[in-house]
Amino acid sequence: MAGQLILGLTILVGVHEMGHMLSAKWFGMRVEKFAIGFPPKLFGKKIGETEYMIGAVPLGGFVKITGMIDESLDTEAMSQEPQPYEFRAKPAWQRLIVMLGGIIVNVLTGILIFTILTAKYGQSYLPASEVRFGVVPSKLGEEIGFRKGDKIVKINGRPFEQFDDVYDPDVVMGNQSYYTVERNGQLLDIKLPTDFMDRLADNQKDPARFVEPLNPFEVGEVVAGRAAAKAGLQPGDRILRVGNQEINFFPELQQALKDNAGKATALLVQRNSQPITITANIEDEGTLGFMPKSLLQYSTKDYNFFEAIPAGASQAFGIVSNQVQAFGKIFRGEASASKSLGGPMAIAQTYGGTFNWIKFWTLTGMLSMVLAFMNLLPIPALDGGHVMFLTYEMVSGRKPSDKFLENSQKVGMALLLSLMVFVIFNDLFKTLF
Numbered sequence: 001m002a003g004q005l006i007l008g009l010t011i012l013v014g015v016h017e018m019g020h021m022l023s024a025k026w027f028g029m030r031v032e033k034f035a036i037g038f039p040p041k042l043f044g045k046k047i048g049e050t051e052y053m054i055g056a057v058p059l060g061g062f063v064k065i066t067g068m069i070d071e072s073l074d075t076e077a078m079s080q081e082p083q084p085y086e087f088r089a090k091p092a093w094q095r096l097i098v099m100l101g102g103i104i105v106n107v108l109t110g111i112l113i114f115t116i117l118t119a120k121y122g123q124s125y126l127p128a129s130e131v132r133f134g135v136v137p138s139k140l141g142e143e144i145g146f147r148k149g150d151k152i153v154k155i156n157g158r159p160f161e162q163f164d165d166v167y168d169p170d171v172v173m174g175n176q177s178y179y180t181v182e183r184n185g186q187l188l189d190i191k192l193p194t195d196f197m198d199r200l201a202d203n204q205k206d207p208a209r210f211v212e213p214l215n216p217f218e219v220g221e222v223v224a225g226r227a228a229a230k231a232g233l234q235p236g237d238r239i240l241r242v243g244n245q246e247i248n249f250f251p252e253l254q255q256a257l258k259d260n261a262g263k264a265t266a267l268l269v270q271r272n273s274q275p276i277t278i279t280a281n282i283e284d285e286g287t288l289g290f291m292p293k294s295l296l297q298y299s300t301k302d303y304n305f306f307e308a309i310p311a312g313a314s315q316a317f318g319i320v321s322n323q324v325q326a327f328g329k330i331f332r333g334e335a336s337a338s339k340s341l342g343g344p345m346a347i348a349q350t351y352g353g354t355f356n357w358i359k360f361w362t363l364t365g366m367l368s369m370v371l372a373f374m375n376l377l378p379i380p381a382l383d384g385g386h387v388m389f390l391t392y393e394m395v396s397g398r399k400p401s402d403k404f405l406e407n408s409q410k411v412g413m414a415l416l417l418s419l420m421v422f423v424i425f426n427d428l429f430k431t432l433f
Contacts, residue, residue, distance in 0.1 A: 004351035005344060006058045008364045010036055012106065012371055013061040019105030020063045020098060021050070027094045030085040033064035059344060065098070069405045088402075092394045099386040106372035107316070113365030115305070115312030121358065122302040123311070126163040126213065128152070130296050133214035136251040140199055141210040145190040147183060149214070154180035163213060169322040173197060197326070214249040216295040226289020231280035233290060234271065241268035250292050258286035319369040343423030381412025 014036050021031050030049055035041075037055025044053040055061070064070065067086025082089040087098070137146035155165055156177055171177045171192075178191040193199070200210070219237040222228050239247050242256035243265050262284045269276050280288060303311055351363055378388040385408065393399045400408075 001348040001351055001353050004355065004360060005348040008347075008351065008360070008367060009058060009060075011364060012109070012368050013037075015105050015109050015368075016102035016371060016375070017061045017063045019101035019103070020065070021101075023098045023101035024063070024065050024087070027090055027098065028085060029087050029090060029098065030066040031063060032066055033062070035063070036061040038062075069402065069409055092390055092399075096387065096390045096394070099383050099390060103372045103375050103383055106368045106375070110316040110319070110365045110368035110372070111309075111313045113312075113361050113368065114315040115308045117358065117361060117365070118303050118311045118315070119305045119308035122300045124298050124300045126296060126298050128160050128163050128165070130298075131163050131213040133216070133249065135211040136214050136249065137211050138209065143199075144193060144196070144210070145188075146181070146211050150181040150183050150211075152179050152181050152211075153187070166211065167209060169318075169325060172200070173322075173325045212251050213296065214251065215292075216248065217250045217253075217292040218295060220291040220293035223289040223291075226287075227280050227283050228288040228290040231267070231278050231288070233267075233269070233278070233280070233288065235293075236271070238270040239267055240270055240275065241266075250294075253292075254286070257282055257288065261286035316365065316369050319366050320373050323370060323373045341423055341426065343420075343426065345424075345428070379412050379415060380408035381416055385409075385412055 017034060017036065021034050024031050032049070033051050033053060035053040035055055036058075037053075038057040038060055040056050042054045042056050044051050046052075062070070065087045067082055067088040087095060131151070134149040134151045135141075135146065136148045137150075152163075152166060153159070155168075155171055156174070157180070160166075165171070166179070174192070175194065176191070178189050180187055180189050217238075219228070219233050219235055219239070222233055222235060239253060241247055242253065243260055245252070245256045245259070247253050247256060260282050262282065264279055264281050267278050267280050269278060282288065347363075347367070351360065375383040376387070377384045379385050380389075389400050389405065389408070
């Protein structure tokens, strides 16, 4: 988890700060430092006028541009007459491009990642028509009205083609969203409660979604050294029973394993059309250690590279749209900040403890767009704060005083440090409790 988090952040922080540095150098500004990670310095090398550094705290980075009021608060240099190579000596439009440089590169990085993934792998999806056995709800799903075997036929009154549309953020975060299900030959509407986002966040220790397809399966990849491998499970096996509980679908297996967590349990397995019984020491987490292979028929939509560009861009900007909606709910009091915001530990847990190429790059692309969005927020000390003041200067023709910018930077840094402390302790609290 830590390795993937550090690698992902290093890539994203590197390209973000490179966007600032290259645009600054393009306009003839002097760049004193380019750092990935925060001090203390682990390694540094000066090339030309710029010192390139690696810091010991891999949760960010910075570029020090001469003549710019930033987190270094170098007020002594600002008291002298501006030199032609300084940030403050350049026209406002050039300074604006420099401040937007990191955000622009993060957006382009996100689009590029999703474009390449889409061109190489296409978009795999489960057709809604293939979920012919219906769904199984989690505890949260049952609370809002779903029952095992319900077949979702409409979302907000409209038919849908891909089952993942059930989890569409526009639906989940909508104010009056509802699902139409077929149950025992009757159609029923299930409305999402207004506090659904908070209840989803409360459900984070149960990784299951609020509904999952009833999914017939067989054993796929078996992880070496885990309970499945030790018990002798093989790819292609069908698990028919766990203890005395009959198994037809993967969610039923998950529940049966939780019920027998930490116990030696008999498994009835079908292998090459023959039933056999094996004993597995189910892990304390209620797992065996194999990847299930769905027996539902997934479809894949293929794209060439040029077709993948708009599809990748749509995926990337969809993430920004989701962020805007989520923040809107927080500010309107419809969602709790403590439940909705996550820090480094939450990100690391999302990456997971094993490396998966597609998952790593998908999450890194998502983080690139989130980083761009967060940096554009009009908070002093973030790029968005500088953009706000530069926009004011360009519109009004009046530049804010250096003293005002310095004090704004201090306020912004205090806000950011407070936010960092909040999300880190919030991560710890959610993990431990």
